[in-house]
Amino acid sequence: MYANDMYKVAVIGCNSFTGGYVVDELLAAGEYQVLGIDREEKGRLFLPYVQNDLRRFRFAQMDVNKDMADLLALLQSEQPDYVMNLAALSEVAPSWEHPEQWMQTNVVALTILVDGLRHLPVLKKFVQISTPEVYGSVAGRVQEDAALKPSTPYAVSKAAFDLLLLAFVKQYAFPAVLMRAANVYGAHQQLFKIVPRTIIYEKLGRKLPLHGGGKATRAFIHGRDVARAYVAALTLGKVGEAYHVAPETTVTIRELVQRICDLVGEDISAVVEDTPARPGHDAVYSLDASKAKRDLRWQPEVTLSAGLAEVIAWVDTNWAEIREESLEYVHRA
Incomplete structure (x- = not known):
């Protein structure tokens, strides 16, 4: 049962690897109600949050490609204060074999999602989990304003949606923040x-x-460190900005x-x-994470x-x- 005096966060892709750490971080914080949305259920082996107190957690099994109308109806009913999206096809090599599926999931489906979300009156922030793959091969320390030069279908799909979100920020004042993490492990x-x-x-x-x-x-960064940055972005991230989450x-x-x-x-x-x-x-x-350290008050631990x-x-x-x-x-x- 949800408490009435807590912020409500919808985490789409809650049972992804990083999503599991995000839900765990949100529940441990003690100040959020969490609506987890994912296309599949998983057990304790792959989900750190199942060992937490789940009284402030609710799960809905939905697929962004097959159940978008129901997903948007659920969000309209729940009226979350914050939405974080981790749902994506995320593997690089297989994206060469089925590029149209990566475009469908990572661009088309998510465009429908945010076009619906922009009508939610209470939405304070939409945090999109992007990827540094959008930069392609680059030299030196990469900052968030580096040119996007994706070199795989996966990276192209992620870059395309990033640009769509920035267009929504400009056109509709949509409260989007982009997060790009180094290689997450744990x-x-x-x-x-x-x-x-x-x-x-x-x-x-x-x-x-x-x-x-x-x-x-x-650069390899632990899932808990990444989750802390993503959760901080809900409240501290600046609309229209991208943030790197990476070690030194x-x-x-x-x-x-x-x-x-x-x-x-x-x-x-x-x-x-x-x-x-x-x-x-x-x-x-090689990602420069100084902006996240400044704006999000974040440090890898x-x-x-x-x-x-x-x-x-x-x-x-x-x-x-x-x-x-x-x-x-x-x-x-």
Whole structure:
């Protein structure tokens, strides 16, 4: 049952990896009623928030492509103060195989969503979870005003909706804020992602393919740190602005895998094999997060070493269940 004196937040994509951390952060704050919306239900293995007090949480199973009329009717009925959208098709490589599906979900469906949301009289903020992939391959420290040069269908779809939102801000004073986070990791992540996949492959004695030899540079940030920034953006984010959520340091994928190998006491040569680079994967990501630190009063708190150790412990604790799960990405339109 919702309390009447709390702000109401609708989290679309609440059962995505980062969405689970966002809901957990909102519930832990103690001042929000949370309406979680997602196309699928998940269990405790992949959702940190299910261990929280759920009396201020309500879940609605809806798909942005199939149930948009019902979703908008629900939001009209609930009248949330804030809406955060994490719903998206988010994998890069498969977007080359079905680009029209990425455009449908990430552009067309979400355009219908915000065109409906702009008529909600109580809406204070719409926080859209974008991606740094919209910048393409860039050198140096990237700030939020960098040119958008997407190089994959996924990145193009995200950039297109970002631009649509900024047009809505200008035309309708729509209260949108854009968030672009570095590579998010942590316990409860999809098992095909690089951090849990490396740990699992090591435990299974399998060789992990390192695309391009693992030379790509990325910044990895823990899901809890990302969730804190996203929640701060609800109240502190400035309309029409984009914010980076990233640590100060970057690592190559090979260096990341080496850190995991060091933590589990395994030689990297026993864990990886080099494979060709995948098409359209950008070589460099280095995000300047100073604006988020200033405007959102945010700082990352979880070190990479501590975060990796946490994921290792999560895999070890849930190994009986994890080893029965698929380790591959399964595409759903």
